[in-house]
Amino acid sequence: MNKINVAIVGNPNSGKSTLFSTLTGFHQEVGNWPGKTIEKKEGCTCFRNQKINFVDLPGIYSLNTDTQEEKIAKKFIESKKYDVILNIVDASNIERNLFLTMQLAMYTNNMIIVLNLNKYAKKIGYDIDIDKLSNKLGIPIVPMEAIDDIKKNILLLKIFNHKKKLIKPKKNKLKAEEIFNQIENILKSCIKKKDKNIFSNKLDKYLTDNYFGMFIFFVVMFFIFFLTFYLSEPIVKLLEKSIFILSNIIGSILIKISAPDFFISLINNGIISGIGSVLVFFPSIFILFFSLSLLEDTGYLARIAFIMNNIMSKLGLSGKAFIPLLLGFGCNVPAILSTRTLSKKENRILTMLITPFMSCNARLPVFILIAGALFDKGQPIIIFSLYFLGILIAMISSKLISKILLKNSSSSFIIEFPPYRIPRIKYVLYSAWLKSKDFLKSAGTIIISMVLLIWFFASMPYGVEYASENSLIGILGKFISPIFRPLGFSNWKIAVALIFGFIAKEVIIGTLGTLFKTTNVGGLKSSMSEVFTQPSAISFMVFVLLYVPCLATLSAMKKESGSWKWPIFSVLFSLAIGWIFSFLIYNIINLVILWN
Numbered sequence: 001m002n003k004i005n006v007a008i009v010g011n012p013n014s015g016k017s018t019l020f021s022t023l024t025g026f027h028q029e030v031g032n033w034p035g036k037t038i039e040k041k042e043g044c045t046c047f048r049n050q051k052i053n054f055v056d057l058p059g060i061y062s063l064n065t066d067t068q069e070e071k072i073a074k075k076f077i078e079s080k081k082y083d084v085i086l087n088i089v090d091a092s093n094i095e096r097n098l099f100l101t102m103q104l105a106m107y108t109n110n111m112i113i114v115l116n117l118n119k120y121a122k123k124i125g126y127d128i129d130i131d132k133l134s135n136k137l138g139i140p141i142v143p144m145e146a147i148d149d150i151k152k153n154i155l156l157l158k159i160f161n162h163k164k165k166l167i168k169p170k171k172n173k174l175k176a177e178e179i180f181n182q183i184e185n186i187l188k189s190c191i192k193k194k195d196k197n198i199f200s201n202k203l204d205k206y207l208t209d210n211y212f213g214m215f216i217f218f219v220v221m222f223f224i225f226f227l228t229f230y231l232s233e234p235i236v237k238l239l240e241k242s243i244f245i246l247s248n249i250i251g252s253i254l255i256k257i258s259a260p261d262f263f264i265s266l267i268n269n270g271i272i273s274g275i276g277s278v279l280v281f282f283p284s285i286f287i288l289f290f291s292l293s294l295l296e297d298t299g300y301l302a303r304i305a306f307i308m309n310n311i312m313s314k315l316g317l318s319g320k321a322f323i324p325l326l327l328g329f330g331c332n333v334p335a336i337l338s339t340r341t342l343s344k345k346e347n348r349i350l351t352m353l354i355t356p357f358m359s360c361n362a363r364l365p366v367f368i369l370i371a372g373a374l375f376d377k378g379q380p381i382i383i384f385s386l387y388f389l390g391i392l393i394a395m396i397s398s399k400l401i402s403k404i405l406l407k408n409s410s411s412s413f414i415i416e417f418p419p420y421r422i423p424r425i426k427y428v429l430y431s432a433w434l435k436s437k438d439f440l441k442s443a444g445t446i447i448i449s450m451v452l453l454i455w456f457f458a459s460m461p462y463g464v465e466y467a468s469e470n471s472l473i474g475i476l477g478k479f480i481s482p483i484f485r486p487l488g489f490s491n492w493k494i495a496v497a498l499i500f501g502f503i504a505k506e507v508i509i510g511t512l513g514t515l516f517k518t519t520n521v522g523g524l525k526s527s528m529s530e531v532f533t534q535p536s537a538i539s540f541m542v543f544v545l546l547y548v549p550c551l552a553t554l555s556a557m558k559k560e561s562g563s564w565k566w567p568i569f570s571v572l573f574s575l576a577i578g579w580i581f582s583f584l585i586y587n588i589i590n591l592v593i594l595w596n
Helices: 016-024 068-079 091-104 118-123 130-137 149-160 176-188 199-207 212-256 261-279 282-298 300-313 319-327 332-341 345-357 364-374 379-404 425-459 472-487 492-500 507-515 521-531 534-546 551-561 565-595
Strands: 003-010 028-032 039-047 050-056 084-090 111-116 126-128 141-143 191-193
Touching: 003 016, 003 068, 003 091, 003 149, 016 039, 016 050, 016 084, 016 149, 016 425, 039 149, 050 149, 084 091, 084 149, 091 111, 091 118, 091 126, 091 176, 111 130, 111 149, 118 126, 130 141, 130 176, 141 149, 199 212, 199 300, 212 261, 212 282, 212 300, 261 425, 282 300, 282 319, 282 332, 282 425, 300 319, 319 332, 319 345, 332 345, 332 551, 345 379, 345 551, 345 565, 364 379, 364 507, 364 521, 364 534, 379 534, 379 565, 425 472, 472 492, 472 534, 472 565, 492 507, 492 534, 507 521, 534 565, 551 565
Parallel strands: 003 050, 003 084, 084 111, 111 141
Antiparallel strands: 028 039, 039 050, 126 191
16 A cells, blocks of 8 residues: 655644644654654554655744754755645744745645644734635645644545645745745735734733743742642552562562572562663653643743743853753653753753753652751751752853853844643643653663663672672672762762662662661661761762762763763763762861861
């Protein structure tokens, strides 16, 4: 059966990706364009026993190759690896959108225009004569909202009849001014514009205000954090409990069939532990992506970037970078994944490098444990100070890296405000699911592999007690523990906990509990009070705050940057920063104590 290949092309915020999801449903794959870090979406559907493949090209304003997205789109269009182009046009910004249409018409003789956001266009005063516009352009136009299932079949029928030559490509390449003159002449006879007092303009006066807009923003972000952590917490606990029960059941079965201890440890401490360390991320990641998609679909996300641009520009970043940094307080993994919204490569890399300094939710239990064990008073102040220190280090690092390493030149900040609208829950859920599933597929393989590697070192040599001082991991712990002596803590068990913390920071407490042979918090606090002094406890918490990102974060960083270069740099840089600041803080506190 022959297939029809369709390229979906349009401006950002034109409804292009929503239409793609509507046409392909769950039959789609998300990857990257060859040699690029920009997301590539492909999907398929069947119509009248005919398979139709869709490629969702990056959102672009033109084919001028000024950006990475434009280069990718132009290269694909010139390759002729398609039968039909679906050009998504935002009816409320029709003049700007038709600029891309006119450029596409110079390359292809088979194009269909999907006129989207018609309801909003009418709301703001546009009266478009679609038949006349189609005749003037010489291109068939299908008016529809991106989620309109009724018009979906009409559109598929147009695609099905793609062999008919829809428009002859123009051989001459027009200049931008000539294209806009043509568009202006065409629209004069096809559109009537009525001036209307637009509600969104009134709303923007408040939501983008320097003070009131900032207040609303923090309220919205607080609500997102509430949703992310309070909703995900019971699900995460249920997953952890289920994994624990599954591990016990499988362990019991393996013991009954007299499986070797080495094999039982491989299954429980290696494979199940590895899969579990990936799955427990899923609820938080899904809720965060759901919240982000919700904000994006309402049109509010662009306003947040605008509000924060003045602050972020001083750090060598754009306002859009604030969203990933904010998400970093919840989990660094979705924060890293969300950097794909940044158009400039240098901004994406810089944001990825400083995001791990935002104290993620997994570090908080460590801070609570150590602060509770060593300090009777002032625990909230100590923990708040750690969060503030992370922000301060991120700001300093951003300034240094942008000036020295990336040499990130300042650029103008241009952002389009999409219209406000009621979020489409079906689309938001679907978008969150696809992004979360993508995380499980990409990060999961690397995490499980590394967990198995660490299990191997904790189980060797054969017959040794798992993660004991005689195991390879214990020997390694004793070997590296002198590195931490200048920081005030040199116990090999603490060193091993930090090694396991490389997998995930929440593993630190579990590792300490195993190594100190205690399962309750009270007993663990007692052990910590024997290992640490107050200065060394603060030094340890600072090191946990700043040292290496977890494995999931590094794998996400590799995925988004397209290279191991930046994850490796992040490990070395954060280790150096963590050691230096822990050393300074430990010795300064001791000097203050001696002085007094």
